[in-house]
Amino acid sequence: MIDLRSDTVTKPTPAMRAAMLQAEVGDDVYREDPTVRRLEERIAAMVGKEAALFVPSGTMGNQLGVWLHCRPGDEFLCEAGCHIFNSEQAAYAQLFSIAARPVATADQVLTVQHVQDLVRGEDVHNPRTTLLCLENTHNRGGGKVLPYEGLAELCRWAAACGLARHLDGARLFNAVVASGISADKWVQHFDTVSICFSKGLGAPIGSALCGPRDAIERALRMRKPLGGGWRQAGILADAALYALDHHIDRLADDHANAKILAEAVKQADGLDLDPPTVETNIVIFRVDPKLGTAAQFCDRLEQRGVLMSPNAKHKVRAVTHLDVSAQDAKRAAECLLEIGSKPS
Numbered sequence: 001m002i003d004l005r006s007d008t009v010t011k012p013t014p015a016m017r018a019a020m021l022q023a024e025v026g027d028d029v030y031r032e033d034p035t036v037r038r039l040e041e042r043i044a045a046m047v048g049k050e051a052a053l054f055v056p057s058g059t060m061g062n063q064l065g066v067w068l069h070c071r072p073g074d075e076f077l078c079e080a081g082c083h084i085f086n087s088e089q090a091a092y093a094q095l096f097s098i099a100a101r102p103v104a105t106a107d108q109v110l111t112v113q114h115v116q117d118l119v120r121g122e123d124v125h126n127p128r129t130t131l132l133c134l135e136n137t138h139n140r141g142g143g144k145v146l147p148y149e150g151l152a153e154l155c156r157w158a159a160a161c162g163l164a165r166h167l168d169g170a171r172l173f174n175a176v177v178a179s180g181i182s183a184d185k186w187v188q189h190f191d192t193v194s195i196c197f198s199k200g201l202g203a204p205i206g207s208a209l210c211g212p213r214d215a216i217e218r219a220l221r222m223r224k225p226l227g228g229g230w231r232q233a234g235i236l237a238d239a240a241l242y243a244l245d246h247h248i249d250r251l252a253d254d255h256a257n258a259k260i261l262a263e264a265v266k267q268a269d270g271l272d273l274d275p276p277t278v279e280t281n282i283v284i285f286r287v288d289p290k291l292g293t294a295a296q297f298c299d300r301l302e303q304r305g306v307l308m309s310p311n312a313k314h315k316v317r318a319v320t321h322l323d324v325s326a327q328d329a330k331r332a333a334e335c336l337l338e339i340g341s342k343p344s
């Protein structure tokens with residue numbers, strides 16, 4: 001099976017497993033796991049922040065990030081298609097009494113024009129707006145890299161309004177590799193950033209929340225009641241360290257493989273890329289209703305040994321990753337051509 005459902009399906013490579021076996025460990029709730037501490041220092045330095053906290057999931061990293069910047073009754077601004085708003089069960093509301101203010105855009109790229117009139121203050125009727133959340137690369141936006149200058153301008157505007165900035169950087173390194181802009185340059189516009197090791201970087205588990213030291217100390221305290229106080233997590237941290245050493249540059253291969261899929265989508269007259277350009281490792285396309293639903297289309301792919309996921313009734317998502325070779329991508333592309341033609 002060629003599994004293109006998500007970049008979360010990667011399995012640790014033999015070399016990564018060997019690194020994990022050697023990991024020096026301790027109890028991380030006592031902050032005595034040297035490998036966890038090494039990972040936290042390393043990722044913090046890579047993104048230009050004072051400190052980092054290793055957490056079990058991107059969801060926990062994001063929710064801690066939102067919690068750091070909002071009190072009960074506050075709201076944060078975000079693009080309406082973002083993961084924090086759509087795919088994390090509104091944990092900020094369930095757990096912390098925080099509200100989201102999602103803003104719809106045509107192309108998942110939030111600009112100052114979209115939000116300039118939305119900041120609400122001390123009027124007793126309103127929630128207070130205290131935070132802006134962005135996502136880079138944008139998952140539902142087809143792995144889009146946010147335009148750098150627009151992002152910088154939006155963050156400068158937010159800072160001038162007194163809003164904190166949190167970046168959902170689940171796939172920050174995909175943005176780094178695709179844009180040639182370094183991680184710290186992207187992240188300098190934000191107070192906090194959450195980064196996943198378990199997506200394209202290929203580690204089995206884990207994310208990091210990075211930011212100012214005092215904020216990360218507060219997040220460490222809140223991680224515990226969320227159930228994220230783990231013990232000999234150095235085994236997992238070593239996998240993440242291995243990924244930072246060996247799996248960043250190779251994201252370019254995933255991007256090249258995604259372009260192979262995108263070319264097939266363009267050639268198949270029953271399929272349409274949406275968005276029309278593929279910049280990183282995510283390919284989203286519409287399936288002509290004459291070919292049935294997205295779920296039916298994915299069933300036909302599965303019969304040919306290719307897994308993709310229905311993303312909406314008539315939309316399919318394919319994600320390239322460490323366990324998909326160029327040859328696999330070519331085979332998947334052939335399947336798309338074979339079953340992606342409109343019946344005449």
Ligand SMILES: *Cc1c(COP(=O)(O)O)cnc(C)c1O
Pocket residue numbers: 056057058059060062083084135138139168170171196198199207
């Ligand atoms: C995967 C993902 C997350 C976090 O997911 P977990 O499954 O909780 O690790 C956050 N944001 C985006 C954009 C993601 O794709």
